[in-house]
Amino acid sequence: MHDLLRSLGAKLMKDEGIAFSEGQSKNMNPLMKVRRLSLSNKGDTLRLPSLIIEQKCLRVLQSFNSPEIKTIQDDIVKGLDRLRVLDLKYTSIKSLPNSIMKLLHLRYLDLDRTNIHKLPESIGYLAYLQTLNISGYESLHVLPNGITRLSNLRCLRVRDTPLTHVPSEIGRLTNLNHFEGFVVGQDDSPTDMVEGWNLEELQSLSNLRHLDIWRSERASTAGGTTILANMIRLRRLDIF
Missing domain, CATH: 3.80.10.10 (Ribonuclease Inhibitor)
Incomplete structure (x- = not known):
């Protein structure tokens, strides 16, 4: 960029x-x-x-x-x-x-x-x-649902932003190769807006080469490790 x-x-x-x-x-x-x-x-x-x-x-x-x-x-x-x-x-x-x-x-x-x-x-x-x-x-504090419709998006940077609500299904952005500010959430309810994303969303983002994860303490250690290990294209990973 x-x-x-x-x-x-x-x-x-x-x-x-x-x-x-x-x-x-x-x-x-x-x-x-x-x-x-x-x-x-x-x-x-x-x-x-x-x-x-x-x-x-x-x-x-x-x-x-x-x-x-x-x-x-x-x-x-x-x-x-x-x-x-x-x-x-x-x-x-x-x-x-x-x-x-x-x-x-x-x-x-x-x-x-x-x-x-x-x-x-x-x-x-x-x-x-x-x-x-x-x-x-x-x-x-809130990202609009429209973000998930940006199907050609390659780079998304939302770090250093006090997000409290984000749209679910960020995994629809399958062309992403650079993602700064993936906020881990705790809410598994089937709603359009959540406090953060489930690490399982990353399974759809197989083209990622650069990834920043925030609020990592919310994630399941075992499940998160497996998901990240399967991201074979990933070259840089920062966890906060």
């Missing part, structure tokens, strides 16, 4: 890529089709130049030096239907609009260390999403 971010930074220096601070958009060449944008926004609302929204060409949107951003401009999603990468880490974003479901081509969503307290159920409509980083959310 870090390699991907570094490559994005390099791409911003090539054709069709641009980086600027809020207020510099007046100098944009209207003939340039911007597909990669790195934006520093000093206000509390993430805003894009009207030209970029009208072009509807943007593939990569990355914020930097924007810790004060708390909300997203209402009409942004309308012009980002081709977006592949959305990186809003280290901002103060508190919520995502339900309209995020319209970003049907989104592959990479990074919301690391933001102030989001709730994720919309509509996140489950991001059918092509491969990487979801929602680590370090101090106010996020």
Whole structure:
């Protein structure tokens, strides 16, 4: 994932890529089709130049030096239907609009260390999403059921987040190869939301190469050892 971010930074220096601070958009060449944008926004609302929204060409949107951003401009999603990468880490974003479901081509969503307290159920409509980083959310306690519909997800990072309720059947994400923040639960009741996952869910996640397990004291030692021993593709295991 870090390699991907570094490559994005390099791409911003090539054709069709641009980086600027809020207020510099007046100098944009209207003939340039911007597909990669790195934006520093000093206000509390993430805003894009009207030209970029009208072009509807943007593939990569990355914020930097924007810790004060708390909300997203209402009409942004309308012009980002081709977006592949959305990186809003280290901002103060508190919520995502339900309209995020319209970003049907989104592959990479990074919301690391933001102030989001709730994720919309509509996140489950991001059918092509491969990487979801929602680590370090101090106010996020519940993951939406929609997470389990992200069948193409390869990387899920939810570590350092005080989760108390998660959707059952995380084992449906069979393409996962990187999972940070698998919280072990004690509740075996057949409900949609549980306090943590049963280790048996890992039996369906046979492609995992990197796994972080949290609240391991809740797990059955004998059963857990057998399940982990059968994960033949696993290369890194961290237990907390």
